[in-house]
Amino acid sequence: MVVPSSAKSRRKRHRNRNTDILAVITVTAIAVGAAWLVASSFISQSSSTSEVKIQLDDFASPSMEAGGVPDDASEEGIEGQDMAELDGVMHLSAKTMLATKRPYLMYGTAWKKDDTADLVFQAVHAGFRFIDTACQPKHYNEAGVGYGWKTAAETMGLSREDFFLQTKFTAVGGQDPNNLPYMADASLEDQVRQSVHTSLRNLQTDYIDSLVLHSPMETMDLTLRVWTVFEEFVQEGKVNQLGISNCYKPTDLKQLHQGAKIKPTILQNRFYKDSNFDIELRGICKSLGIQYQSFWTLSGNRKALASSDWIAMAQEKELTPQTLMYAFIMTLGYTPLSGTKDASHMEDDVDIMVRFQHGEKILNEEEVNRLSSLLGIR
Numbered sequence: 001m002v003v004p005s006s007a008k009s010r011r012k013r014h015r016n017r018n019t020d021i022l023a024v025i026t027v028t029a030i031a032v033g034a035a036w037l038v039a040s041s042f043i044s045q046s047s048s049t050s051e052v053k054i055q056l057d058d059f060a061s062p063s064m065e066a067g068g069v070p071d072d073a074s075e076e077g078i079e080g081q082d083m084a085e086l087d088g089v090m091h092l093s094a095k096t097m098l099a100t101k102r103p104y105l106m107y108g109t110a111w112k113k114d115d116t117a118d119l120v121f122q123a124v125h126a127g128f129r130f131i132d133t134a135c136q137p138k139h140y141n142e143a144g145v146g147y148g149w150k151t152a153a154e155t156m157g158l159s160r161e162d163f164f165l166q167t168k169f170t171a172v173g174g175q176d177p178n179n180l181p182y183m184a185d186a187s188l189e190d191q192v193r194q195s196v197h198t199s200l201r202n203l204q205t206d207y208i209d210s211l212v213l214h215s216p217m218e219t220m221d222l223t224l225r226v227w228t229v230f231e232e233f234v235q236e237g238k239v240n241q242l243g244i245s246n247c248y249k250p251t252d253l254k255q256l257h258q259g260a261k262i263k264p265t266i267l268q269n270r271f272y273k274d275s276n277f278d279i280e281l282r283g284i285c286k287s288l289g290i291q292y293q294s295f296w297t298l299s300g301n302r303k304a305l306a307s308s309d310w311i312a313m314a315q316e317k318e319l320t321p322q323t324l325m326y327a328f329i330m331t332l333g334y335t336p337l338s339g340t341k342d343a344s345h346m347e348d349d350v351d352i353m354v355r356f357q358h359g360e361k362i363l364n365e366e367e368v369n370r371l372s373s374l375l376g377i378r
Contacts, residue, residue: 089350090156094129094164094209097357103330105353106130106166108295108339109145115341116141120148122343125156127350132268132293132337134168134214135199138176142167142202150204166210166266167199168245169226174214188222192229200238210266211239215246216256223252224259231262241265243290250280257288268293268337271329272300277377282334294329295337298322304375313370317362320345323352328371330356331363 097104107128112119120131133145149163169192172184182194199208211230217223233239243266247253257263267285269278271294278292285292304310305321314324326349329336338349355362363371 089127089354092127092129092350092354093158093162095161097129098164100357102359103333103353103356104130104335105326105330105349106132106164106293106335106337108337109133109141110139110339112144112339112341113141114144116144117148117151119341120145121152123346124149124152124158126343126346127354128338128346129162130164130166130335132166133203134170134212135181135195135202136168136170136175136214137179137181138174142181142199146203146205160205164209165203165205166212166243167203167208168212168214169195169230170214171217171226188225189229192226193232196229196233196238207237208233208239210241210243212243212245212266212268216244216249216252220252220255220259223256227256227260231260234262243268243293245269248275248278248281250284253281253284253290257290263288264290266291266293268295270294270296270300271336272296273376274300277375279377291335292333293335293337295339297329297336297338298325301325301375307374310371310374313367319352319362320348323348324371326352327356327362328368331368 094104105128107120107123107130109116109120109132123131131145131149133142134140135142145165149165153159153163172180172191175181177184181198182191186194196208196211199211200206211233213223213226213230217226227242230239230242234242242260242262243264244253244256245268247256247267248269253264253267267281267290269275269281269292271277282292284290298305305325310321310324314321317324317327319327322345326336326338330353338346340346340349352362
């Protein structure tokens with residue numbers, strides 16, 4: 001990932017600031033220890049009629065007494081403002097972000113295998129609160145997602161409602177036959193029920209925010225049979241909303257919407273040239289009130305992101321080519337998935353999300369049109 005020098009310098013200043021704070025605390029601790037040794041020696045050598053009282057606070061600077069922050073990082077200065085922003089990231093909540101009705105990013109967990117728990121833990125600490133997974137052991141470690149978000153929440157003092165957990169039911173055709181999350185000989189309806197119960201257990205939760213059909217079934221009749229069971233879980237309060245993924249035929253989405261009692265509110269698809277960037281489907285989503293989620297957002301558009309024009313705009317905006325792509329998607333009102341495994345890239349991704357959450361307008365209409373042209377969207 002190409003990182004602008006300004007972004008690198010910001011991270012460097014942040015690291016230097018942490019080092020300065022740690023140095024002040026270390027020096028203070030050494031001073032306190034030395035003073036205590038001197039005082040102890042003095043007491044042992046003084047007469048029994050002498051009474052010496054020494055308190056540790058006598059050796060602490062006023063700024064340390066006020067809250068453990070050196071004078072040069074007070075809340076009234078630039079340093080303090082940066083620390084306040086970090087505190088804000090620590091306390092990001094999916095519930096609050098949804099209430100703003102502004103764009104956000106979702107952390108994707110496919111193909112992370114045994115690293116899943118650790119990467120989800122890192123993502124949550126970076127500021128991700130929306131997490132996508134699937135009950136599909138072939139490509140996802142759903143239990144790792146559960147352990148990752150739960151452990152991070154406990155260490156950060158976050159609650160379940162601060163997270164948005166999305167998972168999927170995957171039919172037999174998309175599973176590893178030697179590692180199914182449900183009984184192979186069960187009816188389709190029971191396979192769905194077993195899958196959802198497995199997801200609830202894996203994710204260590206008593207409800208799922210979003211349940212997605214991983215792809216349309218072979219026929220619309222089969223798709224609606226799955227959907228009917230999905231609706232049962234909504235009615236039971238174990239699922240909040242429903243969606244579908246890998247649905248590239250406009251007729252399929254329309255028929256599902258028409259036949260469902262509880263309408264789909266999510267469409268998650270690849271965003272790339274081979275599907276004409278889902279232009280028609282995105283129009284249908286807008287008319288039906290369906291939120292569009294994009295995956296393969298970076299991998300499917302490598303050529304555009306590597307172009308000199310794209311890189312130039314990213315540098316102009318003090319973004320990376322990748323976060324510029326996310327800014328483009330979010331400006332359109334959609335939810336991109338980020339599956340990065342790099343901690344610094346997680347921070348970059350969350351930073352652009354927070355800017356949107358604060359209401360910042362990063363791209364104007366002309367810039368959106370330029371990026372659309374570079375991608376090949378017509």
